[in-house]
Amino acid sequence: MSLHDTPFDQEAVPRAWPHRHLLDLERLTPEEIRLLLDTASRFKEATDGCRKKIAVLSGSTIVNLFFENSTRTRTSFALAARRLGADVIDFSASGSSLSKGESFIDTAKNLEAMGINAVVVRHGTPGTPHLLAQRLGVGVINAGDGPHEHPTQGLLDIFSIRERLGDLAGVTVGLVGDIAHSRTARSNLWGLIKLGAKVILCGPPTLVSQRWRELGVEVSHDLDAIVPRCDVLNLLRIQFERQNTRPFPSVREYAHLYAMNRDRLKRAKKELLILAPGPINRGVEVTADVADCPQSLILDQVTNGLAVRMGVLWLICGPRESDHCTKSETGHRAGRLV
Numbered sequence: 001m002s003l004h005d006t007p008f009d010q011e012a013v014p015r016a017w018p019h020r021h022l023l024d025l026e027r028l029t030p031e032e033i034r035l036l037l038d039t040a041s042r043f044k045e046a047t048d049g050c051r052k053k054i055a056v057l058s059g060s061t062i063v064n065l066f067f068e069n070s071t072r073t074r075t076s077f078a079l080a081a082r083r084l085g086a087d088v089i090d091f092s093a094s095g096s097s098l099s100k101g102e103s104f105i106d107t108a109k110n111l112e113a114m115g116i117n118a119v120v121v122r123h124g125t126p127g128t129p130h131l132l133a134q135r136l137g138v139g140v141i142n143a144g145d146g147p148h149e150h151p152t153q154g155l156l157d158i159f160s161i162r163e164r165l166g167d168l169a170g171v172t173v174g175l176v177g178d179i180a181h182s183r184t185a186r187s188n189l190w191g192l193i194k195l196g197a198k199v200i201l202c203g204p205p206t207l208v209s210q211r212w213r214e215l216g217v218e219v220s221h222d223l224d225a226i227v228p229r230c231d232v233l234n235l236l237r238i239q240f241e242r243q244n245t246r247p248f249p250s251v252r253e254y255a256h257l258y259a260m261n262r263d264r265l266k267r268a269k270k271e272l273l274i275l276a277p278g279p280i281n282r283g284v285e286v287t288a289d290v291a292d293c294p295q296s297l298i299l300d301q302v303t304n305g306l307a308v309r310m311g312v313l314w315l316i317c318g319p320r321e322s323d324h325c326t327k328s329e330t331g332h333r334a335g336r337l338v
């Protein structure tokens with residue numbers, strides 16, 4: 001389907017976002033998380049499943065500032081911004097003046113001086129988006145800060161579950177894999193707990209500490225024991241790039257104990273939903289047949305990522321209730337964040 005402008009009732013979309021940024025899910029209230037999810041739903045519906053364009057952020061400029069590799073997040077933030085009519089700057093550290101000694105903050109402040117509205121940042125150091133939020137006067141969106149959080153991934157995972165199962169209260173979600181190094185696990189954990197889901201963290205003892213029980217979640221090291229109880233399994237990649245030592249003897253042994261495979265699927269509830277944030281390593285955390293089975297939402301998650309990111313960009317860069325904007329004003333709002 002070709003892109004074209006779509007009539008969109010801006011007044012009908014909630015705009016009561018009380019923050020300037022989206023840095024994590026840990027500090028959001030359940031109502032704020034629901035607002036993000038509901039806004040994403042409105043955008044998905046209004047754009048015919050994220051395929052059409054709604055130029056409600058025309059005149060805004062979003063900067064993608066990625067210091068770690070990305071396929072899904074970077075592309076979908078850029079596409080979401082373009083679908084909203086915003087301009088997008090895709091900043092690459094390689095080829096930039098960082099190589100001449102310019103600091104990270106100076107780089108960001110120079111981009112801000114060009115009149116941008118929001119920065120989407122991914123960085124290997126936890127807290128980098130929070131630092132930027134303190135130093136810049138524009139909206140900051142965390143696209144993944146080391147092993148800390150990846151709030152839009154948590155939101156799109158929860159959105160995908162909610163779309164199929166409705167209210168999260170009482171839904172049992174197993175997060176399986178490298179919990180110790182996974183920002184996706186943390187954002188899912190906070191969002192799911194706040195919305196009333198039952199969370200089971202599962203993986204080898206070296207990657208899933210019993211201390212997580214202090215948050216009221218269940219910890220298991222036995223995937224076979226938890227599979228029949230779960231409504232949803234979210235299969236997390238082993239983050240070898242964040243590990244100094246190997247947390248298990250071999251990938252083959254890990255896959256034997258923790259890969260979601262056809263045999264385990266046979267012992268699961270018939271309606272079990274399979275999620276994975278991607279990139280997936282077929283044969284490690286999930287076998288190829290399960291990744292591609294009818295219960296797999298892996299590609300739905302990617303589509304829903306666009307809806308979530310449209311919603312987040314709108315809530316952060318769109319007009320505030322305090323702006324008293326008319327519909328005709330909302331297309332031109334550079335520098336409106338207060």
Ligand code: CP
Nearest residue numbers: 070071072073277278
């Ligand atoms: N899920 C996710 O964050 O994927 P990318 O690293 O490709 O952005």
